[in-house]
Amino acid sequence: MIYRILKFTDLHSGEEDKQKVLENVKSNISFRGSNLWILACAIVVASIGLNVNSTAVIIGAMLISPLMGPIIGAGFGLGIYDSELVKKALKNLFIATIVSLVVSTTYFYLSPFKETQSELLARTSPNIYDLLIAFFGGLVGVIAITRVEKGNPIPGVAIATALMPPLCTAGYGLAIGNLKFFFGALFLYTINCVFICISTFLIVKYLKYPAVKQVDSKRQKQIKYGMTALTLVMMIPSVFFAYKLFDEKKNKQKIDLFIEKEFVKKGFTVVYKKINANSNPKNIELAFLRHNFNPTEIKSLNKSLADYQIENTVLTIQQDTTDIKKYILDQINSGKSNLYAKDIAITQLKNEIASNKYNNKALLGEIKIIFPEIENISISNHSFNKNTDSSNVHPVLIYESKAALSDPSKQKLKMWLQKRLSKEKIEVYKQETN
CATH class of the missing domain: 3.30.300 (GMP Synthetase; Chain A, domain 3)
Structure with missing residues (x-):
């Protein structure tokens, strides 16, 4: 029974000739001529997608990107103890990274649209989930490369591991002078590269690719310890970011529940909501369509925040109609009027439907x-x-x-x-x- 299970899950079944796989890997490492042009064009396409917040365009850019080649090459080089292959792969990855940063920074610097879209923001705070996606996506990619029948996992791996968007976001950070965006996106890119490389190394060792030269056990241990240390270095900040993300989402759910119960269910239409989670204390700023709260009510509402386990937070209610009108005019002037009007209409309709929903x-x-x-x-x-x-x-x-x-x-x-x-x-x- 155990033999059957092992045979069923054996990766050696359907494996391509090892020498042929290595030749294929080596041929995809170099960034010269057409590969460099394809990379530059893919970077421009991805930057446009991030700039206009188009997921479809970003996916298209990831599909045509040749960035996976040198990363897979570095993993193979480590797995077969080929120092020349590792050096060549890292050199070409460095060239590709610099070219990508230059192209994306130039695009965003010249682009008249400098607004930080949600697709850009999503690449500025990497966490443990990005690490897992890179690792398992890398596993799928390497397994597919070593098969006789390549199948269709490769395009999916290109999308899942998402090497292009973080590089473009790093370029965006440089273009607008936001170093937090730059380093956050570059860290996400590094995570993807490192864990694709690690997953490649593990598959190469599992499939027992022959070493190009005999390496003593001490050298083998050094490589393994180095990769383990690199994994831990990447994991620690990723876990911290994941915890921070979880805490932010949990706090947002509490705030949404507070607003729903204390205002929406009581018939108050919220026309403006801003949550500043980075200030100390944190701040919730709200404005309503047709209701003014007196100081006693606002004080009572601030006290009720504790009932929802919302700590170190102050509720501010914007009641100056002049400021509210100014906010709406600012939205119109910044080109967001249609979206804002839709948001208000949807909010009003949702409130109306919810308030009249009786069986x-x-x-x-x-x-x-x-x-x-x-x-x-x-x-x-x-x-x-x-x-x-x-x-x-x-x-x-x-x-x-x-x-x-x-x-x-x-x-x-x-x-x-x-x-x-x-x-x-x-x-x-x-x-x-x-």
Whole structure:
């Protein structure tokens, strides 16, 4: 049984001739002539994709990029103890990296659009997940290279390991003078290169590629210890960034829950939200469509942040209509007016749908158990005191029955609905018949 499992998972099955694989790897290392032109064009395409925030264009650039060649070559060189192959691979990788940085920096420097898009931001804070993607993506790539039938994993590996976007983002950081972006993106690029190289080394050793020359055990240990040390050096900051990312997402979820429960569910439309997680204390800045909060309410809301486990954070409510109008005008002037208008419209529609979402049929079934005389109901939210500072929204239930409920029964129905719908105030009326 164990033999069958081992045979089923044996990588030697369908393996290409080792000498042929090595020749193929060596031929893809060099960056001369056409390879250099293809790399430069791919960098420009990737930079445009990042600049306009187009995922499809970025993927296209990754597919035509020849950057994987020297990285795979370095891994093979280490695996077969070929120092000349390692030197040649690293030299060509260095050339490719410098060319890529020069081309991307030039593009972003000349581009009139300097805004930091989400696709750019995604490449500035690498974490442990990027490390895992690079390692397992590299494994897939090397396994595919060593097969007789190459199949279709290679394009997928080019996309998954994402060598181009971090280099372009590093160029963007240089172009706008943001060293944090530059070093963050360059670190992500380094992680990808190192772990693709490590995965290549492991597969080469597993498939027992012959060494080009005899190397003593001391030298072999030095290589293994060096790669282990390099892995740890890359992992430690990656784990830190992963923890930071997890903490930020967790804190964002808490803030979203706070805004949802304290404002949205109470009928307040949020037209502006800004969260500054880098300040000390952290700051949540909000603005609303038609409501002003007095200082006592704002103080109470700040205290309620602790109930949602939101620590070291201050809530600021922007109530100056002049500033809100200025913000909207700034959005228009910066070319974001359409997107902002859509965001407001979507927010308003979501709030309206959520506020009127009552299952009348299910509620009627429950109500008839307690009040059999009620034949039908209709419940929805209604706004009261519109266009005033004291405007509020609460549910109104209209019921059909042959006779009106007595005052005690009506009060009992109100109390039951308040508990059932988690609402502080509910009004109940009988439908008048002609």
